[in-house]
Amino acid sequence: MNRLFLVVFIVAAFFLVGARAQEWRQIQPMVSRCSDVKKLFGLTNCDRPVTDYDSAHYGLNITFTGGKRSRNPMVARVIIVFKKWISLSDLENDLSGYKILPDGDLVDSRIYENQEKGISFTVREFLSGREKYVTSVVVFPKKVVVGRSKTK
Amino acid sequence: MIDELRYLGESESILVSRNMGGTQDSSVTVKAGSPIYLITSERKLPQDELNRLKANLERLIDDPDCSKFIEKLNSNLPDSNTVQIQGRELVSKKFDGGLIENFDRTRKQYGFWIGSTVNEAYSAVTNLRGITFNETKYNRGGLHPWPGGFHLTLVELSGQQSNTLTLIHELLHMHYLPPVGQKGVLSVDHNAMAIAAQKSLVDSGIVKSPIQITGSSAYYFQDALVLACGKVRL
Numbered sequence: 001m002n003r004l005f006l007v008v009f010i011v012a013a014f015f016l017v018g019a020r021a022q023e024w025r026q027i028q029p030m031v032s033r034c035s036d037v038k039k040l041f042g043l044t045n046c047d048r049p050v051t052d053y054d055s056a057h058y059g060l061n062i063t064f065t066g067g068k069r070s071r072n073p074m075v076a077r078v079i080i081v082f083k084k085w086i087s088l089s090d091l092e093n094d095l096s097g098y099k100i101l102p103d104g105d106l107v108d109s110r111i112y113e114n115q116e117k118g119i120s121f122t123v124r125e126f127l128s129g130r131e132k133y134v135t136s137v138v139v140f141p142k143k144v145v146v147g148r149s150k151t152k
Numbered sequence: 153m154i155d156e157l158r159y160l161g162e163s164e165s166i167l168v169s170r171n172m173g174g175t176q177d178s179s180v181t182v183k184a185g186s187p188i189y190l191i192t193s194e195r196k197l198p199q200d201e202l203n204r205l206k207a208n209l210e211r212l213i214d215d216p217d218c219s220k221f222i223e224k225l226n227s228n229l230p231d232s233n234t235v236q237i238q239g240r241e242l243v244s245k246k247f248d249g250g251l252i253e254n255f256d257r258t259r260k261q262y263g264f265w266i267g268s269t270v271n272e273a274y275s276a277v278t279n280l281r282g283i284t285f286n287e288t289k290y291n292r293g294g295l296h297p298w299p300g301g302f303h304l305t306l307v308e309l310s311g312q313q314s315n316t317l318t319l320i321h322e323l324l325h326m327h328y329l330p331p332v333g334q335k336g337v338l339s340v341d342h343n344a345m346a347i348a349a350q351k352s353l354v355d356s357g358i359v360k361s362p363i364q365i366t367g368s369s370a371y372y373f374q375d376a377l378v379l380a381c382g383k384v385r386l
Protein backbone atom coordinates (compact mmCIF):
# COMPACT_ATOMS: atom_id res chain seq x y z
CA MET A 1 0.00 0.00 0.00
CA ASN A 2 2.79 2.34 1.00
CA ARG A 3 4.67 1.50 -2.20
CA LEU A 4 1.57 2.27 -4.31
CA PHE A 5 1.18 5.59 -2.53
CA LEU A 6 4.84 6.42 -3.23
CA VAL A 7 4.46 5.63 -6.96
CA VAL A 8 1.29 7.76 -7.19
CA PHE A 9 3.07 10.58 -5.37
CA ILE A 10 6.11 10.46 -7.69
CA VAL A 11 3.94 10.40 -10.83
CA ALA A 12 1.80 13.26 -9.53
CA ALA A 13 4.90 15.29 -8.61
CA PHE A 14 6.39 14.67 -12.08
CA PHE A 15 3.27 15.98 -13.83
CA LEU A 16 2.96 18.90 -11.40
CA VAL A 17 6.55 20.00 -12.06
CA GLY A 18 5.98 19.57 -15.82
CA ALA A 19 2.83 21.68 -15.66
CA ARG A 20 4.49 24.39 -13.58
CA ALA A 21 7.38 24.51 -16.04
CA GLN A 22 4.93 25.49 -18.78
CA GLU A 23 2.47 27.70 -16.92
CA TRP A 24 3.61 30.63 -19.12
CA ARG A 25 1.63 28.99 -21.95
CA GLN A 26 -1.59 30.14 -20.29
CA ILE A 27 -0.79 33.82 -20.89
CA GLN A 28 -2.17 35.12 -24.19
CA PRO A 29 -1.25 38.58 -25.51
CA MET A 30 -4.24 40.87 -26.07
CA VAL A 31 -6.43 38.41 -24.11
CA SER A 32 -4.78 37.91 -20.70
CA ARG A 33 -4.84 40.73 -18.18
CA CYS A 34 -2.90 41.75 -15.12
CA SER A 35 -5.42 39.87 -12.94
CA ASP A 36 -4.68 36.63 -14.86
CA VAL A 37 -0.92 37.10 -14.44
CA LYS A 38 -1.29 37.77 -10.70
CA LYS A 39 -3.44 34.66 -10.25
CA LEU A 40 -1.15 32.43 -12.29
CA PHE A 41 2.09 33.44 -10.58
CA GLY A 42 0.81 34.48 -7.15
CA LEU A 43 1.85 38.12 -7.59
CA THR A 44 0.36 40.95 -5.58
CA ASN A 45 0.68 43.55 -8.33
CA CYS A 46 1.81 44.02 -11.94
CA ASP A 47 4.70 46.42 -12.45
CA ARG A 48 4.11 48.55 -15.52
CA PRO A 49 4.99 48.74 -18.31
CA VAL A 50 7.03 45.61 -17.55
CA THR A 51 6.70 42.84 -14.97
CA ASP A 52 9.60 40.45 -14.41
CA TYR A 53 9.01 37.10 -12.76
CA ASP A 54 11.60 34.49 -11.87
CA SER A 55 10.58 30.84 -11.50
CA ALA A 56 12.74 27.76 -10.89
CA HIS A 57 12.58 26.91 -14.61
CA TYR A 58 12.55 30.24 -16.43
CA GLY A 59 12.66 34.02 -16.25
CA LEU A 60 9.59 35.85 -17.52
CA ASN A 61 9.37 39.38 -18.93
CA ILE A 62 5.80 40.59 -19.49
CA THR A 63 5.02 43.86 -21.27
CA PHE A 64 1.60 45.39 -20.64
CA THR A 65 -0.44 47.73 -22.83
CA GLY A 66 -1.77 51.06 -21.61
CA GLY A 67 -0.39 53.60 -19.19
CA LYS A 68 0.42 53.28 -15.51
CA ARG A 69 -3.10 54.30 -14.51
CA SER A 70 -4.85 51.53 -16.41
CA ARG A 71 -6.59 49.37 -13.76
CA ASN A 72 -6.34 45.97 -15.36
CA PRO A 73 -4.00 46.27 -18.34
CA MET A 74 -3.65 43.66 -21.04
CA VAL A 75 -0.56 41.61 -21.77
CA ALA A 76 1.11 42.83 -24.97
CA ARG A 77 4.13 40.54 -25.22
CA VAL A 78 5.86 37.87 -23.13
CA ILE A 79 9.49 36.75 -23.26
CA ILE A 80 10.43 33.48 -21.56
CA VAL A 81 14.13 32.71 -21.02
CA PHE A 82 14.75 29.11 -19.96
CA LYS A 83 17.27 28.32 -17.23
CA LYS A 84 17.73 24.85 -18.70
CA TRP A 85 17.27 24.80 -22.47
CA ILE A 86 14.34 22.64 -23.59
CA SER A 87 14.19 20.28 -26.55
CA LEU A 88 12.25 21.91 -29.41
CA SER A 89 10.12 18.77 -29.87
CA ASP A 90 9.01 19.02 -26.21
CA LEU A 91 7.60 22.48 -26.88
CA GLU A 92 6.28 22.15 -30.41
CA ASN A 93 5.40 18.98 -32.31
CA ASP A 94 4.07 20.62 -35.44
CA LEU A 95 6.58 22.92 -37.09
CA SER A 96 4.48 23.50 -40.21
CA GLY A 97 3.72 27.21 -40.53
CA TYR A 98 7.00 28.17 -38.87
CA LYS A 99 9.54 30.29 -40.73
CA ILE A 100 13.15 29.49 -39.87
CA LEU A 101 15.28 32.62 -39.77
CA PRO A 102 18.94 33.29 -38.94
CA ASP A 103 19.44 34.70 -35.43
CA GLY A 104 21.72 37.58 -36.34
CA ASP A 105 25.26 37.25 -35.10
CA LEU A 106 24.88 33.91 -33.29
CA VAL A 107 26.04 31.39 -35.85
CA ASP A 108 24.52 28.26 -34.25
CA SER A 109 21.16 29.86 -33.40
CA ARG A 110 17.90 30.11 -35.41
CA ILE A 111 14.54 31.80 -34.90
CA TYR A 112 11.47 29.62 -35.53
CA GLU A 113 8.59 32.07 -35.98
CA ASN A 114 4.87 31.50 -36.52
CA GLN A 115 2.98 34.79 -37.00
CA GLU A 116 -0.45 33.14 -37.02
CA LYS A 117 0.21 31.44 -33.67
CA GLY A 118 1.98 34.54 -32.33
CA ILE A 119 5.07 32.71 -31.11
CA SER A 120 8.77 32.51 -31.86
CA PHE A 121 11.38 30.13 -30.48
CA THR A 122 15.09 30.88 -30.31
CA VAL A 123 16.66 27.53 -31.13
CA ARG A 124 20.26 26.46 -30.57
CA GLU A 125 21.43 23.61 -32.80
CA PHE A 126 23.86 20.90 -31.75
CA LEU A 127 25.40 17.86 -33.47
CA SER A 128 25.10 19.46 -36.94
CA GLY A 129 21.45 20.37 -36.38
CA ARG A 130 20.30 16.89 -35.24
CA GLU A 131 19.56 18.16 -31.73
CA LYS A 132 17.59 21.38 -31.32
CA TYR A 133 17.06 23.17 -28.00
CA VAL A 134 14.95 26.23 -27.22
CA THR A 135 16.80 28.90 -25.26
CA SER A 136 13.92 31.41 -25.13
CA VAL A 137 10.40 32.08 -26.44
CA VAL A 138 8.60 35.27 -27.43
CA VAL A 139 4.77 35.26 -27.36
CA PHE A 140 3.20 38.17 -29.25
CA PRO A 141 -0.27 39.04 -30.65
CA LYS A 142 -1.43 36.58 -33.28
CA LYS A 143 -1.53 37.87 -36.84
CA VAL A 144 -5.10 37.83 -38.11
CA VAL A 145 -5.19 36.34 -41.60
CA VAL A 146 -7.82 38.21 -43.62
CA GLY A 147 -9.78 36.32 -46.24
CA ARG A 148 -8.89 32.77 -45.18
CA SER A 149 -11.98 30.69 -44.66
CA LYS A 150 -11.89 27.96 -41.99
CA THR A 151 -14.44 25.81 -43.84
CA LYS A 152 -14.59 25.06 -47.53
CA MET B 153 41.29 29.62 -58.66
CA ILE B 154 37.72 30.59 -57.75
CA ASP B 155 37.58 33.96 -56.01
CA GLU B 156 33.86 34.60 -55.99
CA LEU B 157 30.62 32.56 -55.81
CA ARG B 158 27.49 34.10 -57.31
CA TYR B 159 23.87 32.88 -56.83
CA LEU B 160 22.13 32.44 -60.19
CA GLY B 161 18.62 31.50 -58.95
CA GLU B 162 15.66 33.67 -59.94
CA SER B 163 14.34 34.53 -56.50
CA GLU B 164 15.71 35.17 -53.02
CA SER B 165 16.89 32.03 -51.30
CA ILE B 166 18.42 30.86 -48.03
CA LEU B 167 21.66 28.96 -48.37
CA VAL B 168 23.13 26.88 -45.59
CA SER B 169 26.88 26.61 -45.30
CA ARG B 170 29.12 24.71 -42.92
CA ASN B 171 32.18 26.87 -43.51
CA MET B 172 31.08 30.32 -42.52
CA GLY B 173 33.07 31.11 -39.47
CA GLY B 174 32.49 28.04 -37.37
CA THR B 175 32.01 24.33 -37.10
CA GLN B 176 28.21 24.66 -36.95
CA ASP B 177 25.97 25.22 -39.96
CA SER B 178 25.25 28.81 -40.86
CA SER B 179 22.67 30.28 -43.23
CA VAL B 180 22.68 33.35 -45.38
CA THR B 181 19.90 34.94 -47.42
CA VAL B 182 20.97 35.77 -50.95
CA LYS B 183 19.24 37.66 -53.73
CA ALA B 184 19.30 36.64 -57.39
CA GLY B 185 22.57 37.57 -59.04
CA SER B 186 24.30 38.64 -55.85
CA PRO B 187 27.64 37.28 -54.71
CA ILE B 188 27.20 34.60 -52.04
CA TYR B 189 30.55 35.44 -50.65
CA LEU B 190 33.98 36.29 -51.81
CA ILE B 191 36.45 33.51 -51.22
CA THR B 192 38.78 35.28 -48.85
CA SER B 193 39.95 33.36 -45.86
CA GLU B 194 39.35 34.78 -42.42
CA ARG B 195 42.48 35.93 -40.71
CA LYS B 196 43.36 36.93 -37.17
CA LEU B 197 42.59 40.55 -36.40
CA PRO B 198 45.96 42.37 -36.64
CA GLN B 199 47.70 43.16 -33.36
CA ASP B 200 47.46 46.95 -33.78
CA GLU B 201 43.68 46.66 -34.32
CA LEU B 202 43.38 44.46 -31.22
CA ASN B 203 45.32 47.00 -29.18
CA ARG B 204 43.12 49.80 -30.49
CA LEU B 205 39.91 47.87 -29.65
CA LYS B 206 41.16 47.16 -26.13
CA ALA B 207 42.15 50.80 -25.59
CA ASN B 208 38.68 51.90 -26.80
CA LEU B 209 37.04 49.37 -24.49
CA GLU B 210 39.05 50.75 -21.56
CA ARG B 211 38.00 54.31 -22.44
CA LEU B 212 34.33 53.30 -22.52
CA ILE B 213 34.63 51.55 -19.17
CA ASP B 214 36.28 54.67 -17.72
CA ASP B 215 33.06 56.60 -18.38
CA PRO B 216 30.93 56.53 -15.19
CA ASP B 217 27.52 56.02 -16.91
CA CYS B 218 28.79 53.39 -19.31
CA SER B 219 30.73 51.64 -16.56
CA LYS B 220 27.72 51.51 -14.23
CA PHE B 221 25.54 50.15 -17.03
CA ILE B 222 28.07 47.44 -17.96
CA GLU B 223 28.44 46.47 -14.30
CA LYS B 224 24.65 46.12 -13.88
CA LEU B 225 24.45 44.25 -17.17
CA ASN B 226 26.99 41.77 -15.90
CA SER B 227 24.94 41.11 -12.77
CA ASN B 228 21.60 40.95 -14.65
CA LEU B 229 22.73 38.39 -17.23
CA PRO B 230 21.68 34.79 -16.40
CA ASP B 231 24.04 33.04 -13.97
CA SER B 232 24.42 30.06 -16.28
CA ASN B 233 23.24 28.45 -19.51
CA THR B 234 22.40 24.74 -19.25
CA VAL B 235 21.42 22.04 -21.71
CA GLN B 236 21.13 18.26 -21.46
CA ILE B 237 22.28 16.57 -24.66
CA GLN B 238 22.08 12.80 -25.02
CA GLY B 239 21.91 12.37 -21.24
CA ARG B 240 24.88 14.63 -20.53
CA GLU B 241 24.30 17.94 -18.79
CA LEU B 242 26.42 20.82 -20.08
CA VAL B 243 26.62 23.99 -18.00
CA SER B 244 28.25 27.30 -18.94
CA LYS B 245 28.60 29.40 -15.79
CA LYS B 246 28.89 33.17 -16.02
CA PHE B 247 32.46 34.43 -16.30
CA ASP B 248 33.41 36.09 -13.00
CA GLY B 249 35.70 38.78 -14.44
CA GLY B 250 34.91 42.07 -16.14
CA LEU B 251 34.85 42.91 -19.84
CA ILE B 252 38.59 43.61 -20.07
CA GLU B 253 39.37 40.22 -18.52
CA ASN B 254 36.85 38.67 -20.92
CA PHE B 255 38.60 40.42 -23.84
CA ASP B 256 41.99 39.01 -22.75
CA ARG B 257 40.53 35.54 -22.21
CA THR B 258 38.78 35.58 -25.61
CA ARG B 259 42.04 36.65 -27.28
CA LYS B 260 43.98 33.86 -25.58
CA GLN B 261 41.46 30.98 -25.71
CA TYR B 262 39.47 31.68 -28.88
CA GLY B 263 40.56 34.61 -30.99
CA PHE B 264 39.38 37.69 -32.82
CA TRP B 265 39.08 37.27 -36.56
CA ILE B 266 38.20 39.42 -39.52
CA GLY B 267 36.97 38.38 -42.94
CA SER B 268 34.49 38.87 -45.72
CA THR B 269 32.79 35.51 -45.12
CA VAL B 270 30.49 36.95 -42.44
CA ASN B 271 26.93 37.55 -43.71
CA GLU B 272 26.82 41.12 -45.04
CA ALA B 273 23.86 41.93 -42.74
CA TYR B 274 25.95 41.61 -39.59
CA SER B 275 28.86 43.59 -38.18
CA ALA B 276 30.33 40.52 -36.48
CA VAL B 277 29.42 36.98 -35.47
CA THR B 278 30.05 34.84 -32.39
CA ASN B 279 30.97 31.24 -33.13
CA LEU B 280 32.95 28.41 -31.58
CA ARG B 281 36.21 29.92 -32.83
CA GLY B 282 35.59 33.22 -31.09
CA ILE B 283 34.46 36.53 -32.61
CA THR B 284 34.69 37.30 -36.33
CA PHE B 285 34.22 40.86 -37.56
CA ASN B 286 32.75 41.63 -40.96
CA GLU B 287 35.67 43.18 -42.81
CA THR B 288 33.62 45.63 -44.88
CA LYS B 289 31.61 46.88 -41.93
CA TYR B 290 34.66 46.99 -39.67
CA ASN B 291 36.57 49.19 -42.11
CA ARG B 292 33.52 51.35 -42.70
CA GLY B 293 32.67 51.56 -39.02
CA GLY B 294 29.70 49.20 -38.79
CA LEU B 295 26.08 50.35 -38.85
CA HIS B 296 25.00 53.72 -37.60
CA PRO B 297 22.37 54.28 -36.54
CA TRP B 298 21.13 50.75 -35.73
CA PRO B 299 18.19 50.02 -38.01
CA GLY B 300 15.76 48.70 -35.39
CA GLY B 301 15.12 48.72 -31.67
CA PHE B 302 13.41 51.45 -29.73
CA HIS B 303 14.79 54.39 -31.73
CA LEU B 304 15.92 56.41 -28.76
CA THR B 305 19.46 56.41 -29.94
CA LEU B 306 19.42 57.60 -33.51
CA VAL B 307 22.86 59.06 -33.14
CA GLU B 308 25.74 58.98 -35.56
CA LEU B 309 28.56 56.90 -34.17
CA SER B 310 32.14 57.09 -35.31
CA GLY B 311 33.66 53.95 -36.81
CA GLN B 312 35.64 53.38 -33.61
CA GLN B 313 32.53 53.71 -31.42
CA SER B 314 30.53 51.40 -33.62
CA ASN B 315 33.23 48.71 -33.72
CA THR B 316 33.76 48.91 -29.95
CA LEU B 317 30.02 48.58 -29.19
CA THR B 318 29.88 45.61 -31.57
CA LEU B 319 32.83 44.15 -29.65
CA ILE B 320 30.95 44.54 -26.33
CA HIS B 321 27.84 42.89 -27.83
CA GLU B 322 29.85 39.85 -28.97
CA LEU B 323 31.92 39.67 -25.76
CA LEU B 324 28.72 39.48 -23.71
CA HIS B 325 27.46 36.54 -25.80
CA MET B 326 30.71 34.83 -24.75
CA HIS B 327 30.67 36.00 -21.11
CA TYR B 328 30.46 32.38 -19.88
CA LEU B 329 32.91 29.60 -19.10
CA PRO B 330 33.03 26.46 -21.27
CA PRO B 331 31.22 23.41 -19.86
CA VAL B 332 33.60 20.79 -18.43
CA GLY B 333 35.42 19.06 -21.29
CA GLN B 334 34.15 21.48 -23.96
CA LYS B 335 35.94 24.20 -25.90
CA GLY B 336 33.17 26.66 -26.75
CA VAL B 337 30.73 28.29 -24.32
CA LEU B 338 26.93 27.99 -24.40
CA SER B 339 26.54 31.66 -25.29
CA VAL B 340 23.65 33.71 -23.93
CA ASP B 341 20.85 34.53 -26.40
CA HIS B 342 19.51 37.92 -27.53
CA ASN B 343 16.28 37.79 -25.52
CA ALA B 344 18.20 37.22 -22.26
CA MET B 345 20.58 40.05 -23.23
CA ALA B 346 17.68 42.42 -24.02
CA ILE B 347 15.98 41.72 -20.66
CA ALA B 348 19.30 42.26 -18.83
CA ALA B 349 19.78 45.55 -20.74
CA GLN B 350 16.22 46.67 -19.91
CA LYS B 351 16.81 46.13 -16.18
CA SER B 352 20.30 47.63 -16.29
CA LEU B 353 19.16 50.91 -17.89
CA VAL B 354 16.88 51.39 -14.85
CA ASP B 355 19.32 50.00 -12.26
CA SER B 356 22.09 52.33 -13.44
CA GLY B 357 19.76 55.37 -13.40
CA ILE B 358 19.97 56.04 -17.15
CA VAL B 359 16.15 55.81 -17.46
CA LYS B 360 13.54 55.98 -14.70
CA SER B 361 11.14 53.38 -16.02
CA PRO B 362 11.78 50.30 -18.23
CA ILE B 363 11.68 50.89 -21.97
CA GLN B 364 9.50 48.23 -23.62
CA ILE B 365 11.12 45.61 -25.81
CA THR B 366 9.12 45.96 -29.00
CA GLY B 367 11.19 44.87 -31.99
CA SER B 368 14.19 42.61 -32.37
CA SER B 369 15.91 41.83 -29.07
CA ALA B 370 19.34 42.07 -30.75
CA TYR B 371 18.65 45.65 -31.88
CA TYR B 372 17.06 46.54 -28.53
CA PHE B 373 20.22 45.43 -26.77
CA GLN B 374 22.40 47.41 -29.15
CA ASP B 375 20.24 50.54 -28.74
CA ALA B 376 20.52 50.24 -24.95
CA LEU B 377 24.29 50.00 -25.31
CA VAL B 378 24.37 53.13 -27.48
CA LEU B 379 22.14 54.95 -24.98
CA ALA B 380 24.46 54.08 -22.08
CA CYS B 381 27.87 54.30 -23.78
CA GLY B 382 27.37 56.08 -27.13
CA LYS B 383 28.24 59.52 -25.81
CA VAL B 384 31.87 58.54 -25.21
CA ARG B 385 33.84 59.88 -28.17
CA LEU B 386 36.49 57.54 -29.47
